[in-house]
Amino acid sequence: MTQQKGHPLIRLTDVSKSFGPIDVLRGINLDVAAGEVCCVLGDNGAGKSTLINIIAGLHQHTSGRYTVDGHDVRFGSPREALDLGISAVYQHLALVPLLPVWRNFFLGSELTRGVWPFARLDKAQMKEITDQALQNMGIVVKDLEQPVGTLSGGQRQCVAIARAIHFGARVLILDEPTAALGVKQSGVVLKYISRAAQESGVGVVFITHNPHHAYMVGDSFAILSRGEIDLRARREELSVDDLIYRMAGGAELESLQHEMGR
Amino acid sequence: MSETVSNTGPAATSSPAAASDNTAQQPQPASREPHRSMGQRLAGLIKRPEIGSIGGAILVFVLFYALAEPFRNLASFSTVLYQSAALGIPAVAVALLMIGGEFDLSAGVAVTASSLAASMFAAQITGNVWVGVGFALVLSLSIGALNGILLIKTGLHSFLVTLSTFLMLQGLNLAITKLVTGNVATGDISDLAGFDSAQSVFASYFNIFGMSISIMVFYWLAFVAVATWILLRTRVGNWIFAVGGQGDSARAVGVPLNKVKIGLFMGVGFAAWFVGMHLLFDYVTVQSGEGVGNELLYIAQAVVGGCLLTGGYGSAIGAAIGGFIFGMTTQGIIYAGWDPQWFMFFVGVMLLLATVFNAWIRRQVTRG
């Protein structure tokens, strides 16, 4: 399923979104290519979550074009997006804490043997596949029978991402996967994100507040500001300091500093 | 902007954060299931949801074995098993429901509703008890489905939904019985067609090792076996744990949450019907006010057996052992020559101990 790196998967052209009278997104242009990580940054309320909710099929755009593999789409539900391989991993909604790792991995897509009503879970095979999928991505889990809730936050996030990829995700949408994690755990997830993009060829949309995290994994960056794209640049076009400067509001921050007389 | 393909891949930028984490880079052991030591095995056993109830069962058994002379003979043991089965069959279904994250307060009176329906339908309309049995089954499954549908449509907590249906059913049981029979109980149905065959299915006794054992004991074991198989070995079982553990996550990966919940309520309806039929063919007549309070005993058994009130955790075997504890207690108190009124007190004590113990277990489980 590995796709040619750089092959465009999804593209938003002049997309806008309003909730009633409120314009939340205006004239958004964004594209995500296979094997690349596209980082979306921005302040609170900038519209990041709204943007990815449109991509993932939770909301519909008000105007503009959204294409997948060059075909116009307008999703009625996340299921429709999923069927085209567009999968969102939400931090708190990804896994069931009390359920063992392998049962979580296959939840909703369980493998069975035998015919109804005697169809039973194919435990051995599911455990083996889970084991393989996690190993391939370098995730070490002591015991697949342990409840997911006993894994660290970073490991949990990785298991959810591994699951999405295993079940055919081509575009992976991650809304602040590192927000609640410490330095070390964030490292685990970031490393995993770049590995997923490079080895599985998925396109990743990575939402974050943290420009350092973004620069570690990003191939391209988009800064959202009050519903508009303020900056769209590829990695080679800017340094991490540029990114921090632009994210902090650039000129605005300077004038604030000036005002405060420091 | 995207005509140049970036070759400065993310991996090229080594991050101090990522490098400091070496757990993700360790080579994988060939086998994920290494030889487990005695200590690990014990630790694994302690994590079983029913472990607390097994300890409780041993404790109660020893207590009454020591205190009550008649408790020591086999004949009384068959009575203990019977008591356990009559309470335990609905408790198994209630345990599945609780693992799925919901309560059913209507289960106690639903048993009576089912016997009343079968008895009156057979006596008044058809004259054949099997038609009444079928009618009661449809009714019981419908009550379960109604609970589930109300839960989903109103978005209310199942405690409130089933408290409402409990009160409504209780009222209907009393009022309709009065209306139809002019009495607080239904009439004797033992001379209706099909009574003997129905009685042999639902309320017969077997002689084994000199003990007279009710057929309900075997049904009880069958209920536990089927429920355990469903829970641990089928897709539906996986879904039950998931919808109780975190419904939103389960739905997000395509688990049919609504169907699972409605199905679980219908399972309780089925168990209520089953016990209702037993009581009808065992006692021949039905008191319309019966059943109130049993719903709490079903829940208590499931909780003693390790089910969490918050859902997502528990076992059918645990609920069965919870039933066994309650069965031993009912009979043990009588054999010890105490006033049976003490029963509820003991149930309360056991529930408290079990809950404290199970909470401790869960902390061990989630700690890993």
Ligand SMILES: Nc1ncnc2c1ncn2[C@@H]1O[C@H](COP(=O)(O)OP(=O)(O)OP(=O)(O)O)[C@@H](O)[C@H]1O
């Ligand atoms: N359903 C809605 N109805 C009306 N306004 C909404 C709705 N959803 C979001 N908004 C508004 O849209 C704006 C963007 O919200 P969004 O959640 O996309 O921001 P965000 O960039 O994800 O912020 P954060 O960093 O805090 O998560 C906010 O001003 C919010 O109030």
Ligand SMILES: [Mg+2]
């Ligand atoms: Mg957000």
